[in-house]
Amino acid sequence: MNQRINNLLNNQLANWELARANYTALSGVRVKELDVNGILYKVQFNPARIVSSGAKVDARSIKERSCFLCPANRPPVQKGIPFEGHYDILMNPFPIFPCHLTIPEQAHVEQRIVTRFGDMLSLAQLLTDYTVFYNGPRCGASAPDHAHFQAGSKGFMPIEKDWHRLVAGKVADYRNATLWYLDDAPRTTLVIDSPDKDTAAALFGIVYRSLPVSSGEEEPMLNLLTLYESGRWT
Ligand SMILES: [Zn+2]
Structure with a gap:
């Protein structure tokens, strides 16, 4: 699959042309490395990203724009590889990573993780050159109304x-999975590590149901990274 991609x-x-210009521009992106409490942060100055990072995501703007992840609205030049019969693996034309994919659901349904986490693990197992990520609908997703994952070159973050x-x-062992917590403020990171997909998904379900959901929100505010290496999901 990595070769097909x-x-x-x-x-x-x-x-x-648009994608080519933006990937070419990526080589001119300025990066500043910051040390925050002993943790390395890489800050990108990437003007081509303004289309995505400046996308209006309030309910009204979302309602009034045509969705750029729906198959009918994608530019004809954008090609995809089907995944699991209901996703498309696409090149992201506004890259942050040297190789940057967007993997939207084919149907226009809202961005929610709870029923898709298993798909995310499958995707990570398939895309071994990539780290797969999920931005919650209020946590940076530029299309909170259309379910999608992204994937970027593994090792970049x-x-x-x-x-x-x-x-x-360690928070807990759960069957053959482990839940760790990190000392990485201002982030608040939990890590699940397991050689078994179903166990990792079950443990994620427990964490998901334990996290607070603010009033008016549909899911806990979270972003997720998933990678698969040496037979283990992280
Ligand atoms: Zn859509």
């Missing part, structure tokens, strides 16, 4: 390696 990306770069040294303690 490489082919897709090369094909899109050859045929899609400092936390993927750093979390091991930031472990502050």
Whole structure:
């Protein structure tokens, strides 16, 4: 699958001027590294991202715009690879990562994780060159009305390696999965580590149901990263 995706990306770069321009611009992005409480943060100055990061996500703006993740509204030049019969794996034309994918559900349904976490684990197992991520509908998703994951080049985000040294303690063992908590304020990170997909998903369900949900919200405010390596999901 990684090879199929490489082919897709090369094909899109050859045929899609907007995507090509934005991936070319990525090499000129300025990066500043900050140390916050001993934790490395990489800050990108990436002007091409303003289209995504500046997208209006209030209810009215969402209602009035045509959804850019719906198949009918995507530019004809944007090609995809079907996943599990109801997602499409697409190149993200506004990249943060050297390789950046968006994986929308084919139907226009709201961004919610609870019924899709298992899909996220399957995706991570399939996309071993990538870290898969999920932004909650009020936690940075630029299309909170259309369910989607993203995936970026594995190893790009400092936390993927750093979390091991930031472990502050174990919350619990659950079957053959472990739930850790990190000392990484101002983030508040929990880590699930398991060689078994179903156990990881069950443990995620317990954490999900334990997190507070603010009034008017549909799910706890969270962002998720998932990667699969050496037979384990993190
Ligand atoms: Zn849509």
